[in-house]
Amino acid sequence: LISGLRFNQISISTAVPYSMRRPELSENSHMSPSRLRLFRRLFFAHTTSFFHSNEFDVSPVGHDDISLADMYRWKVSAYAPCSSTCTSGISTSYAMCVRYDGVEVDESYCDALTRPEPTHEFCTGRDCQPRWETSRWSECSRTCGEGSQYRTVRCWKMLAPGFDSSVYDDLCEAAGLARPMERKACKNKACGPQWELSEWSECSARCGSQGTMKREVRCSVEVSLCDESQKPNSEKTCTGPPCDRHWTTSDWGPCSGSCGEGRMSRFIACRNLEGKVISNSQCDPATKPLAVHPCGDKNCPAHWVEQEWEQCDASCGRGMKTRLVLCAGLENGVYREYPEKRCEASQKPEEQAACFRRPCSTWFTTSWSQCSKTCGAGVRLREVKCYQGEVLAQGCDPTSKPEARQMCQLQPCPTEAPEDACEDKATANCVLVLKVKLCSHWYYRKACCWSCRLKS
Template structure:
């Protein structure tokens, strides 16, 4: 037998039409419960009207602040559900019956743990309406179940709005956009709205005094400084196109304020400075011909020959066989050259191409003619 049926048996009930029993004990000790009365009909005369009525009771807030619906869900924590013990809390979806006990487990499972909540449970958070016998009952501002009494624009329960001594509506300035930055002094636009002073609801702007309307403005926001961070330049061009080179960049500790980056001491930046040099173009270079400088001309007068080294290399430091390089692209290793100095041929005139003797001897030969030993034996 249900608890409510037991209470009905214990009530002193009059069998006379219109005579109600005593009020039952309150269903809750705090935060709003329900109590009820019943009456039974005198079968001789017949009866008209309700046989059961409710009222609210114990409306004072509970000291622990725990929602009644949460308490009911938590009562199932020690009861196995589908073979496991779960921790439950209240859950209400937009389409759920407000007077069903719907709960969500710590695993995310949502289930109906009871067909109806206990009497006195709020239909929805923030309302006076209560569940009674599994049905959501309207509760007026006079705390009477089934009452249509509502608070008027002056904040008076059941009033007609004629008791206000202060303006009912006022202008409020509120943000109309998100802050332009998350730190470092940004701004956001404001908007001016007309609100009901009592309910806080937005109403038609015609209800507010136009002469008192404030102007929209820019509001400063997120004025706290941004954390400093490392800001780096772009990488430089790689030092080589292949064979392994390096590239570099520079980092500075910067802080943003008023949309401007400012250099600050390095210790303000968290973490170590990012690396400023790294290898690049590490792919091996194809073998290429590398030439050395030209030698001096092979003669001191007239025309001669110059030579140079031509080497097949895979890098500036490593040589390889010439067969790995394209022989059609091999540079010349010799070329003709001229000193611009004519060679002297002696008495017969003209020039002699070739090597000159050691310079002191050459100069002497030019300035002092050689007398042959044969010439002294010739007859005059």
Template sequence: MCLTDEWFFFFFFLGVPEAEVTWFRNKSKLGSPHHLHEGSLLLTNVSSSDQGLYSCRAANLHGELTESTQLLILDPPQVPTQLEDIKALLAATGPNLPSVLTSPLGTQLVLDPGNSALLGCPIKGHPVPNITWFHGGQPIVTATGLTHHILAAGQILQVANLSGGSQGEFSCLAQNEAGVLMQKASLVIQDYWWSVDRLATCSASCGNRGVQQPRLRCLLNSTEVNPAHCAGKVRPAVQPIACNRRDCPSRWMVTSWSACTRSCGGGVQTRRVTCQKLKASGISTPVSNDMCTQVAKRPVDTQACNQQLCVEWAFSSWGQCNGPCIGPHLAVQHRQVFCQTRDGITLPSEQCSALPRPVSTQNCWSEACSVHWRVSLWTLCTATCGNYGFQSRRVECVHARTNKAVPEHLCSWGPRPANWQRCNITPCENMECRDTTRYCEKVKQLKLCQLSQFKSRCCGTCGKA
């Protein structure tokens, strides 16, 4: 019995006196609001809770009689008006997984490859409908290459590790004794792929070499993206396509220019100019010049070249070897270097910048630079111990041959030796009062003993003062 607003039950009993009628459902007595006249029973707003065994008992003074009937409520599969339950079930099954609900008209979910997804089949009916899933119109249990799990008594389908073979239409068929309902949803795998389209412009307008290269594009859902996204995809093999293979109009053909007759000062170079026709076969044949003059002006076959001045570097004789000493017996000498024409006209140096420039300085042997540093022996140390001892020596630049002193700048090419150094910087063995320098008599004569620095060094002499 399908759901409706009202249902009547009629049982006819005859008896004298008139029998009293009582109704039961599943052996439980029904209240009087359900009763109608002549023993009939009215059910209003029928729902699945009204399903059960209904019994009618008629009784009078002479006895009683009971009749029963089974009421089975049938509710065909349909989409519930409230979807909170199925949404909560999806969230509990896969909190972080993308999901979609099927519908009679169909829904869609776009996903990246490798992901998993949940499909929910919202359905209600009585008895509880049996749910069967399909992929591409075939029962999902027979699908190959599809990793899936049916959960929650068929209400949820989980599809794992999505790929190109996983996309397409998924449908759930709900059926019970009262009817059937089909709902569907489509999974679209968002993936990159190479597309071959749109030929490039032909490389030639005529002749036998024109080709067009097919253009490769990396697409995502029919939208062009950076080709780097398709790096892992198999690149289609593309072959150039011949195009514009036809005879060319007559045209002027020129050879390369010959070498210039002069390297500077103005020369001439020539080339060969002919009128030719290029065939579709690739063969070029000479034709009358008149056939080309109608198309374009004849190119020149002679032109001037290397118009720049003929220039060169010139230089004077080397000067005397009297420059600064740079080593033993070595000095520096100079000469003038300048740019000029071959006729002797002086020009700015920039005019000769393309030519290697001669050197303007060089090393030379000089008797005046035969010098070296000479040092004397160190003097005696001014102290035998303590922190104030020093000694000195004489340092001078001398000529190697004459052994006579010369100006020190002639020896500046080498480091000048030190002319003093500290010495005997050791602790004194005892602390008795004694002189530690050789100049204490002078200190006493100059009356410097009252100064602490001299008093400590000349303790013996100053103590006698």
């Protein structure tokens, strides 16, 4: 009789968690002691009310009639705190299982199939704090021995959602952030004896002929300690430039004085077919036009006429310079050259003179290191030193300094490796970012780089 009754439209099974309800409850049903005690309280409460009354609508004191659907239900909470502490983030709602009187209970009492889906919305946190960002360390400045590595350090700040920018360093310093170091020491294998080379000289050949190029080869320590069998060549053959060079002249300038003293001069340049001025050594000296003419009178007797000095024959230090001295004059305004004996009445000017160019400081380089990568784009390094004689110096021409770093690529990589910097930030909820499809947003694509890349 009792098992077939319903009290206040509440079945006995209502107090059992939803996940444990069965068509019937037997002695073999598995129920925790706490839930069994709840079952018994409800059972005896209703049976007691039944035997003390002849009516079927007896209610427990303080309870209204409650339907089965309203005994336990899902309740959507307010949104959780913003996922980002600054700028934009995501706030997510969540559902909790509550009893008819509003008390939160275990989720197993509610029907999982009717649980509401969480909702998400953007939220804004406080102003973002600045931070230091660093680049990767450079290669060691020396291929052997002790050197230095460098990196760039900048202050960054998120100014607006999706807008991360570098800012003045003062912002990071004012926030009390310790500046990361920009330089650190690095050490490679000890520098043993090695050959050091100067740059190749110009080819000695004229156009269309063969010549030689030379360079200095020296040992970084005592010559006896360097391997002579590995010594690089100090001379090699070369072919002169194409025969497209020619001399060009400017207009004559004004006369500087009277006959015998007066001179007219003009500029002489060696040019290629494109009209570009090149070294005078690239044009034939035998065909070089005169740069200086006598002047001062229509008829000017023979006298010594000095041409301009040629360049010093030494690239540095002491050398000799030469010039052409001619016995020449004018007849009816026309330039004429005469035998030297016509001018012997006066002393012939010097045709040679000592000259001195900058101190002999020369750039020397070591051989290139191996490429830093076995595939793809890498770099190779070498040491560049300035020597004056046998001593390291500072007098080398900086404009002609050989490069110390060079790009290299041994072979293409089979597949492009992922960027080293592409990783998920620990502060980002990347599972949620993927779920609400935020990888198209600049900020979240960067914060969850690895997850977004795998998803795509």
